[in-house]
Amino acid sequence: MSVPTAAILVIGDEILSxxxxxxxxxxxxRELRELGVAxxxxxxxxxxxxxxxxAVRELSARFVHVFTSGGVGPTHDDVTLLGIARAFDVPxxxxxxxxxxxxxxxxxxxxxSHLRMADVPEGAELIAQPDTRWPMxxxxxxxILPGVPELFRKKFLAIRERFRVAPFFTRxxxxxxDEFDIAAALTAVAAAHPLVAIGSYPNFSTPxxxxxxxxxxKDPAALEAAATALRAILSPEKLVRVE
Amino acid sequence: MSVPTAAILVIGDEILSxxxxxxxxxxxxRELRELGVAxxxxxxxxxxxxxxxxAVRELSARFVHVFTSGGVGPTHDDVTLLGIARAFDVPxxxxxxxxxxxxxxxxxxxxxSHLRMADVPEGAELIAQPDTRWPMxxxxxxxILPGVPELFRKKFLAIRERFRVAPFFTRxxxxxxDEFDIAAALTAVAAAHPLVAIGSYPNFSTPxxxxxxxxxxKDPAALEAAATALRAILSPEKLVRVE
Numbered sequence: 103m104s105v106p107t108a109a110i111l112v113i114g115d116e117i118l119s120x121x122x123x124x125x126x127x128x129x130x131x132r133e134l135r136e137l138g139v140a141x142x143x144x145x146x147x148x149x150x151x152x153x154x155x156x157a158v159r160e161l162s163a164r165f166v167h168v169f170t171s172g173g174v175g176p177t178h179d180d181v182t183l184l185g186i187a188r189a190f191d192v193p194x195x196x197x198x199x200x201x202x203x204x205x206x207x208x209x210x211x212x213x214x215s216h217l218r219m220a221d222v223p224e225g226a227e228l229i230a231q232p233d234t235r236w237p238m239x240x241x242x243x244x245x246i247l248p249g250v251p252e253l254f255r256k257k258f259l260a261i262r263e264r265f266r267v268a269p270f271f272t273r274x275x276x277x278x279x280d281e282f283d284i285a286a287a288l289t290a291v292a293a294a295h296p297l298v299a300i301g302s303y304p305n306f307s308t309p310x311x312x313x314x315x316x317x318x319x320k321d322p323a324a325l326e327a328a329a330t331a332l333r334a335i336l337s338p339e340k341l342v343r344v345e
Numbered sequence: 346m347s348v349p350t351a352a353i354l355v356i357g358d359e360i361l362s363x364x365x366x367x368x369x370x371x372x373x374x375r376e377l378r379e380l381g382v383a384x385x386x387x388x389x390x391x392x393x394x395x396x397x398x399x400a401v402r403e404l405s406a407r408f409v410h411v412f413t414s415g416g417v418g419p420t421h422d423d424v425t426l427l428g429i430a431r432a433f434d435v436p437x438x439x440x441x442x443x444x445x446x447x448x449x450x451x452x453x454x455x456x457x458s459h460l461r462m463a464d465v466p467e468g469a470e471l472i473a474q475p476d477t478r479w480p481m482x483x484x485x486x487x488x489i490l491p492g493v494p495e496l497f498r499k500k501f502l503a504i505r506e507r508f509r510v511a512p513f514f515t516r517x518x519x520x521x522x523d524e525f526d527i528a529a530a531l532t533a534v535a536a537a538h539p540l541v542a543i544g545s546y547p548n549f550s551t552p553x554x555x556x557x558x559x560x561x562x563k564d565p566a567a568l569e570a571a572a573t574a575l576r577a578i579l580s581p582e583k584l585v586r587v588e
Contacts (some may be wrong), residue, residue: 116544118384119513120374121559131363141361146387149544176524177545178532215525252550270362281419282458289421301358301392302420303365307495316364 105320106267108134109143109161113154113173113182114249117146125251126171133258138267138320139167149173154185162189162244167265169258172249176215186241187223195224200237207235231260271325272318275332276311278340287335288315295328297321311342348563349510351377352386352404356397356416356425357492360389368494369414376501381510381563382410392416397428405432405487410508412501415492419458429484430466438467446479474503514568515561518575519554521583530578531558538571540564554585 110130116122127144134141142165147153154173161168173182187194200220205212228237238257239246245261247254281304292300301316315332319325333341353373359365370387377384385408390396397416404411416425430437443463448455471480481500482489488504490497524547535543544559558575562568576584 112387115542116546116559118374118387119561120378121544122546123371128366131361135363142391144355144361144387144389148385175545175547176528178528178535179544215528218528250547250549285419285421285458285461292421299358301364301422302418303359304418304493306493316359318362 105138105140106166106265107142107164108139108167108169108265109145109165110141111154111157111161111168111170112144112146113149113170113185114146115149115179117172118148126247126249126254129251129255130169130171130258133262134265135270137262137265138269139265149179149181151181151184151188154182155188158186158189158244162242166243168244170244170246171254172247174246174248176219182246183222183239186244186246190223190225190241192224194221196220197222197226197228199228203236229261231257268320270318270320271322272316273325273329274317274345275315275329275336276313276342276345277315277336278312278342279336281313284313284335288332291328291331291335294331295324297324298328300328300332348381348383349409349508350385350407351382351410351412351508352388352408353384354397354400354404354411354413355387355389356392356413356428357389358392358422360415361391369490369492369497372494372498373412373414373501376505377508378513380505380508381512382508392422392424394424394427394431397425398431401429401432401487405485409486411487413487413489414497415490417489417491419462425489426465426482429487429489433466433468433484435467437464439463440465440469440471442471443480450478472504474500511563513561513563514565515559516568516572517560517588518558518579519556519585519588520558520579521555521585522579524556527556527578531575534571534574534578537574538567540567541571543571543575 110127112124112127117124131141143161145157147157170182173180197220201217204216204220208216222239223241225241227240229240230237238261247257281302288302298317298319303314305311305314317325317328353370355367355370360367374384386404388400390400413425416423440463444460447459447463451459465482466484468484470483472483473480481504490500524545531545541560541562546557548554548557560568560571
């Protein structure tokens with residue numbers, strides 16, 4: 103069962119400097135999970151063409167979908183399209199359909215500062231978005247989203263269903279076991295159930311449980327088998343609950 | 346004026362799958378800023394040795410400080426130390442001082458599952474932390490922090506002052522200007538003031554301003570000069586406030 107992978111590339115000095123708190127990666131993490139897509143990487147890079155280019159080159163070669171956030175406005179610090187063009191070694195060209203839309207929208211006010219918004223990496227695809235003013239841009243497997251959180255969400259929600267695949271199935275065990283006591287048995291369970299991702303997370307902040315053990319798989323039968331094996335290594339009297 | 350750079354490497358399937366929301370990168374972003382350190386990269390990677398190794402190799406070669414979050418417990422999904430050892434091509438060795446501390450702490454209960462916590466990349470340095478039970482580990486310029494947010498914060502706060510350098514100076518202009526109208530002049534201001542980072546952030550969610558322009562520098566005189574130049578290109582009647 104092959105699971106499509108994804109990466110998120112957040113572009114913005116404002117995130118790295120703490121001026122703005124990231125909302126877009128946080129939103130997309132939950133969306134991709136719900137869609138059954140396996141998010142494998144998040145990179146946050148500065149507003150520098152070469153940093154964007156290197157990240158796009160790496161992520162786009164390695165993962166099925168890449169989503170960028172930020173750096174797409176008209177000012178000097180908006181370098182995402184330049185970075186993507188450099189990543190794929192293609193020129194920036196004026197897109198006729200985008201230029202026509204900009205002229206229609208801005209009318210007599212449309213000048214070079216507006217029309218520069220139609221300058222995109224050669225080969226960029228426009229994805230029509232019925233409910234939003236502008237189409238979305240994609241270059242190969244890289245979907246280009248704006249940094250403003252309201253627009254980011256709106257634009258992603260308009261295309262989200264094209265990414266949907268089979269869902270993840272999950273189970274979580276909350277127990278008073280000590281991680282040290284179950285580590286070896288847990289390693290054996292994980293090794294015996296390669297289709298199931300097993301995580302172990304200690305909890306020191308509340309008294310209600312000491313460890314949360316999570317199981318996750320695309321295969322519900324494999325999940326059930328791993329859950330049965332996991333239950334067998336845990337003391338019933340230390341088990342708090344299963345979700 | 347050379348500014349020390351930093352990268353954050355978050356290791357954890359639980360972050361990428363949305364089971365847990367990242368708190369550690371968010372905390373460290375603000376800490377590093379306050380300390381005057383220039384954060385240049387955040388990577389979030391899965392609990393896979395090769396992914397951790399590749400990220401550590403890249404980030405540690407490129408930035409002055411690297412901080413890792415997560416993957417340091419006793420279970421099969423804790424691969425941070427293995428990843429760091431692979432990144433630097435050094436073996437994992439049992440650290441005598443750590444092993445002695447574990448024996449003291451766990452007493453007669455100390456078995457191999459506990460002593461494995463003393464297995465670290467060769468060359469790892471212990472940083473004493475008076476107020477916490479365990480010393481902190483560092484390998485070269487890589488500081489290894491736990492994923493549990495309470496522990497992450499406590500351990501970082503115990504060493505934070507060693508990273509302090511000259512502060513950043515900042516200014517923010519809030520205006521009703523349209524980004525399109527000021528883009529060209531802003532590019533000229535940014536080009537004329539290379540010691541100052543200038544950002545432009547449109548705001549569509551509230552009516553009180555349309556664009557926030559930020560200035561930032563380690564050099565207060567350069568910041569003042571850029572602020573004066575920026576004020577000169579903005580219509581006074583559209584300026585909402587300066588912070």
